Amino acid sequence: MSVELDVFVGNTTIMDKEVFQLWLNGYTVSDAVKVRIEGGIMEECEANAEVLLSDTMDQYRTFQMCERLLHHPAKLSNQLLFQIPPDRQAMLIERYYAFDDAFVREVLGKKLSKGTKKDLDDVSAKTGIMLKSCRRQFDNFKRVFKVVEELKGPLVENIQQHFLLPDQLGRDYAAIVFFASNRFETGKKKLQYLTFQDFAFCAGQLINHWTVGAVDNMMDDMDVDLDKEFLQDLKDLKILITDKDLLDQHKSLVCTALRGKTNVFNEMEANFKNLSRSLVNIAAKLINAKDVRDFFIDLVEKFIEPCRSDRWTSIDVNLYLTHYTNSAHILDTFKHHGVWTRYMGVIKSCILRIYH
Amino acid sequence: MPGKLKVKIVAGRHLPVMDRASDLTDAFVDVKFGNTTFKTDVYPKSLNPQWNSEWFKFEVDDEDLQDEPLQITVLDHDTYSANDAIGKVYIDIDPLLCSEAATVISGWLPIYDTIHGIRGEINVLVKVDFFNDLNRFRQSSCGVKFFCTTSIPRCYRAVMVHGFVEELVVNEDPEYQWIDRIRTPRASNEARQRLIFLMSGELQRKIGLKVLEMGGNAVVGYLQCFDLEGESGLVVRAIGTACTLEKISTLTSASATHPSNSSPSKDMKEPVFGEEAPGIPLSSGPPTPLRVQTFSSFSPSKSYSRQSSSSDTELSLTPKTGMGSGGSAGKEAGPLKALLRQQTQSALEQREYPFFTLTSFPPGFLLHVGGVVSARSVKLLDRIHNPDEPETRDAWWEEIRQEIKSHAKALGCHAVLGYSESTSICEEVCILSASGTAAILGSRFVQDGPLDTDYRFEEVAPPGCGFCHIPYDELNIPFPAQLTYCYYCRRFKVPDVLFTTIDLPTEANVTGKGCLIQARLCRTKKKAQGEGNATAISNLLPFLEYELHTQLMNKLKLRGMNSLFGLRIQISVGETMLLGLASATGVYLTALPSPGRIQIAGKTPSDITYEQHISNMQKKINDTIAKNKELYEVNPPEVVEEMIGSPIPEPRQRSRLLRSHSESSDEVTELDLSHGKKDAFVLEIDDTDAVEDIHALLTDSPMPPGFYSCNTEIMPGIQNWTSAIQMFTSVRVFRLNNANLTNQGLNKIFSDLCENLLKSLYFKLRSMIPCCLCHLNFTVAVPEDELIQVAVTAVAMSFYKDQTLENGRQSGDKTLIKAITENDEQLQFNLELNAESSSSNPLSSTKGLSDVSGSHPSARAPPVDYSSFADRCSSWIEQLRLKAHTIRRGSVKTTSSLEKASPLPEGRSRSLQSNRSYSGSSVTVVKMTPLSFIPGAKITKYLGIINMFFIRETSSLREEGGVSGFLHTFIAEVFAMVRAHVAALGGNALVSYSMKECVFMENPNKNQAQSLINVSGDAVIFVRESELEATSVQPQSAATRETSNGGDGT
Secondary structure (H helix, E strand, O other): OOEEEEEEEEOOOOHHHHHHHHHOOOOOOOHHHHHHOOOOOOHHOOHHOOOHHHHHHHHHHHHHHHHHHHOOHHHHHOOOOOOHHHHHHHHHHHHHHHOOOOHHHHHHOOOOOHHHHHHHHHHHHOOOOOOHHHHHHHHHHHHHHHHHOOOOOOOHHHHHHHOOOHHHHHHHHHHHHHHHHHHHOOOOHOOOOOOOOHHHHHHHHHHHHHHHHHHOOOOOOOOOOOOOOHHHHHHHHHHHHHHHHHHHHHHHHHHHHOOOOOHHHHHHHHHHHHHHHHHHHHHHHHHOOOHHHHHHHHHHHHHOOOOOOHOOOOHHHHHHHHHHHHHEEEEEOOOOHHHHHHHHHHHHHHHHOOOO | OOEEEEEEEEEEOOOOOOOOOOOOOHHHHHHHOOOOEEEEEOEEEOOEEEOOOEEEEEEEHHHHHOOOEEEEEEEEEEOOOEEEEEEEEEEEOOOOOOOOOOOOEEEEEEEEEEEEOOEEEEEEEEEEEEOOOOOOOOOOOOOOOOOOOOOOOOOEEEEEEEEEEEEEEEEEOHHOOOHHHHOHHHHHHHHHHHHHHHHHHHHHHHHHHHHHHHHOOOEEEEEEEEEEEOEEEEEEEEEEEEEEEEEOOOHHHHHHHHHHHOOHHHHHHOOOOOOOOOHHHHHHOOHHHHHHHHHHHHHHHHHHHOOOOOOOOOOOOOOHHHOOOOHHHOOOOHHHHHHHHHHHHHHHOOOOOOOOOOOOOOOOEEEEEEEEEEEEEEEEEEHHOOOOOOOHHHHHHHHHHHHHHHHHOOOOOOEEEEEEEEEEEEEEEEEEEEEEEEEOOOHHOOOOOOOOHHHHHOOOOOOOOHHOOOOOOHHHHHOOOOEEEEEOOOOEEEEEEEEEOOOOOOOOEEEEEEEEEEEEEEEEEOOOOOOHHHHHHHHHHHHHHHHHHHHHHHHHHHHOOOOOEEEEEEEEEEOEEEEEEEEEEEEEEOOOOOOEEEEEEEEOOOHHHHHHHHHHHHHHHHHHHHHHHHHHOOOOOOOHHHOOOOOOHHHHHHHHHHHOOOOOOOHHHHHHHOOHHHHHHOOOOOHHHHHHHHHHHHHHHOOOOOOOEOOOOOOOOOOEEEEEEEEEEEEEEEOOOOOOHHHHHHHHHHHHHHHHHHHHHHHHHHHHEEEEEEEEEEEEOOOOOEEEEEEEEEEEEEEEEOOHHHHHHHHHHHHHHHHHHHHHHOOOOOOOOOOOOOOOOOHHHHHHHHHHOOOOOOOOOOOOOOOHHHHHHHHHHHHHHHHHHHHHHOOOOOOOOOOOOOOOOOOOOOOOHHHHHHOOOOOOOEOOOOOOOOOEEEEEEEEEEEEEEEEEOOOOOOOOOOOOHHHHHHHHHHHHHHHHHHHOOOOEEEEEEEEEEEEEEEHHHOEEEEEEEEEEEEEEEEEEHHHHHHHHHOOHHHHHHHHHHHHOOO
């Protein structure tokens, strides 16, 4: 004796937020029922386990039927199969595209390929996020990536428009796409202390200032790629470290400005040449795609770690970088002010964000 | 006279990928009407083609316009091989043929394929240039309005209710044609879908013709059903009530309190419902020509009868002329009333069947309710002599209707209200059922004689209780009932219990709230073939009905209530079992006596444990009754008690006289004392059965707080609805793995199945608390040997819990309602008497009925006729019932107990979510409800009937999520298609929605399943009352603005 078929269809599709979350988290029906029972819903609504099971199965089925539409959220609003109020639609989309920070840290900057997908069980084991949920999140990344990869115009807007995501989530996805397409290395041990939001912030900076779209919105090119011309121009900055006079002059200008304003002045003075060399070298190397990938690891190894070992505070770093940037403009023989500003603006805000 | 149908194909979207190579589709569209086909150009390589075609024009007869659906096929062009069909859209253009309905069909409609489901959408424009044919001999009936709603539609006024119309058409089922062996499942399904569309169209046209000839212009309470008989054919049949409706202009409804003011002439005024003053008829002198004309429209109605009512089938069970005889007249009414009644009766008798499919009526229509009348008959489909012709089935239904008619007569009634017909088919056996409520109708609507002077006799009874007063003569009660004086007006006799199939009349005085009451029964049956099988079923039926009735009675008492409305008994037959499900809404009518307590009496009080057991149960029962009274606020006023002394003895004495010649001559009070006598009557009810009954009583789990349920249009006792409504359908199929189940075991399984389903519904809808599940409609089926299928459709409606809010609102609402009542007819509910009892004298009924089957007039070569079995059974059941009633009175003691009601238990506070947030969606929100109204809104326009039939089949069941996934998708798709068609007509809601058929068949071994769904309803435009108020400032523009507002949705 068994219930062979059990369906409930409402004219307005009924979707329980709590069950939706359980489904998104990758719970099986029976696990979801357990969670709900533990949540005390039975006492609250005078239900029994049977009712709960039936409801959960039904909800799961509804979600599965909806999933196809959630892959193209724009379709959700003009499809006819489910009558879902707009606020509900927005909730569904937002939750479906939401991701776990722990998960995204694992795949950030990786190629969104089948190979990566195969390794998701390791990610799942490491993060404690269920494999099913990992797959959904990964597929979301990949889907967004595929759609906007070929699109022209501003990345964030493209994502928001195509996937009807709220502002913040749209920007996060832009970061993920940006990292994936430039394959930034984020997984190294030294970078482990950085959160996804740190990277997302940096990605925002890079997108807004270093890509082609940053200079000219009408450009045919896309936000995903860094501005090649700019990267080429960065090589010119090398003069700051190759020209001995310029280097000394720069150092003295910065030191003059900093003297007495910080507790770590001595360390700053001692490290100036090293630090300057590091920053300029990073800039000069960015024309090579391989070195772009190491952008963050370079920043940490070559700038943040030395500062940290000298116990700079982030105020010190801010102070140092401000004067370091500004002083370069005063140098007589230094001509690349535009490139310098564009480069250092981003470097400064990124370093400040990840210096913790 | 031709009409011109114009179709334009605009665009498509979300099309499926048909070309794997390019991941695109080269789509074009085939537009077909009748035998004419047009094609659009191919729109290459797109999933969102923009055809923007020219207007395709079809010049066709109006007959074809009514019969044929417009068929739009979307195909993928293929240069080298045959073009692949993507899917089809059938459009019923009937709404465009009526000037008052829709004028254009325009919008996105889902493209449907019977194998793949919905595959994208297509945007079309359809218009009709139509010249109405005034030829008397025409075969078309364009312009007749159809409504599924079983009351007078809200923006109309009934000028005349003409009466019953029915039609039946038969065709060979394409699924059983020889060609089906060589064609694809898709082709077969499409042939079937198309055929049913055609047959529905033909049926509507034919019914429309009948209506026109009767002088009407509309069919209300239109109920169309399919019988999938299998080999013997596919039957589409419909019944309805022909009416002459008049549209109430928006302006009038807003301002006028007396709708009659707007009537064109005084003579027309006379039969208008909702008119109050009984004085008006008095003043009308000799009939004016106009009036004569109006009424003469009655007589041609007779010519519709395929079989004249004067044929030998006219079997009168008993008092055919009884009502006229002076001796039988009620003492209050006097001879004049009797005469009047006779006149009314004769007016009704002119019609073949004085049946009405309506369930709620305009004021003044219904005078008295007799009780439920029902008839069933078992037929063998493989004995139909000429399966392709409708005659045999017509004759079957003829018999059943005659039986109903005579049952009504036996109850002293001349009309049957809330009438419906249904079938249950299993292999070659078919059970035909019909039921309704016998009643006496107001004379002013049925009769044209100059007897208006007697009006006051009819009008004396207050409207709040008048319908409860017995229509039959108390000296000649057709069945044993305890009569008392009406607890409301104290002047007329009322029965102790009233069962009806209609809705509760709005003016009825009700104490407390109502609730859903269900009796469920499952009986095993031996597998058999042919006649043996039919005999076995016929033999089981009376027991089944009797037990259902007993269960209903007990459950009603358990809730402290005294009447049932909307009673619907469904009997479903399978190979090895019979299922019976009776649903109704229990109500405490103030006019009827309190039901008192249930008392259990042991048969043999031999051992102590048994006694204890009994007393425990008694306690449980008493507790439950007390709890229920509290829950439903059933607290009849104390006053009742005082008067009880005097009026009661009288009827008892009389009843003693009456029954003296029947074998059970016992007086009621006598029985209470003498348990010993019980044995004499209780043959079936041995101890285990009784215990089982009581268990069944107590296992009904209570509803969670904040929930109410009913199967009628509105819940008595709740008015303050919010605008939040949620219509839903839920289907469950249960597999009995153990073939050797006892009746008790089966009963329990079946009952649990229904209970669990209800529990699930309550849980699902918990966010709507406080809420009422209205119009809960259960359908049961036995799709296979060991399967039980239960389908439920209902609407959940939230209401305001807050008492102060309620009061505030109510006063506001009341004025609104008042205005509505006076113009549109409001919903009403009616009562019916305790009653399946239909004949007064079992012996004569047997005789009368067997006469029928003996001298069968219509069937030239009569098929083996099982009606005699059924009839014998039905007479048998009468006897059982007679006994049962006495038994009940013996073992179930009735004492009027009055308990103080306590306030309703606190429910959870409802999260105030409004569904107005819909705006902004690009798809029109379409509300669906099985009710005839939308709370907090006014229906401004009826756009036409929606009647759709779909088949879905799959050969990849597992891949589509198993049986549940398959059916879930299909139902969702059907809803989507209904909504899309309503929206395309310009509507924003479908009212009186019903899913009349939901057949599901599976073959898991082959990974296959097939399902058929038939849905119907009325597409409407509604406007929120709040918006109405805003517009009423400028009444001039009100009408236009409402319409435009309505289109926008909420």
